[in-house]
Amino acid sequence: MDTVTPLNVIVDNLTEMTSLFGDVATGAGLAPLLVLMGTVLIIFSLGVFGILTLGAVGDLFTAN
Template sequence: MNPVVLNVIVDEFVELNEHFAGVATGEGLAPLLLAMGTVLVIFSLAVFGALTVGAVGSLFTRA
């Protein structure tokens, strides 16, 4: 993946996180819930990526 594209994705993600953190600040457990949601999204993307890599790998290997 091109480093510029990855940098843009990371920048957008950081900006999104800052925006929602600003909205949620001062509401008790909201920042913690925001962090948990972020971790859940990252975990889901990682699992999807791993399954996709596995599926593509199985297309080119013989079992």
């Protein structure tokens, strides 16, 4: 039962962090646009490197 308390603290901190970040991200000015562009860049780069990784793994298991 010693691991239950730290896990609850971590979950509580994560939920509080997401609500605070949501307040900042939807604030005035260009903040929502900056969050959206950052999300698009991260998703694009993850997609490109994911496809490259799948291609490299596929190349390992295919015959020349």
